[in-house]
Amino acid sequence: MKLLVRNLSRTTTEQEIRILFSTHGAITECSLVLDQKTGKSKGFAFVEMPNENEAKAAISALHETRIAKNKIRVKIAQ
Secondary structure, three states: OEEEEEEOOOOOOOHHHHOOOOHHOOOOOOEEEEOOOOOOOOEEEEEEEOHHHHHHHHHHHHHHOEEEOOEEEEEOOO
């Protein structure tokens, strides 16, 4: 299941996101979206989790939690 993680701090790294989500299950892919010109984070990422139950558990646990002073939003990617 592909998840969209929004409202990330511009300083949050892909590795930090991977660690955060791996506590809830296996991750097949994690990609932090970067601005092509500056190379800096655009403040959102996609996380792919193969197990649907683990992905739903991650959404429940992480949606609207504070990471680096920002309240992140996690939902199923459309």
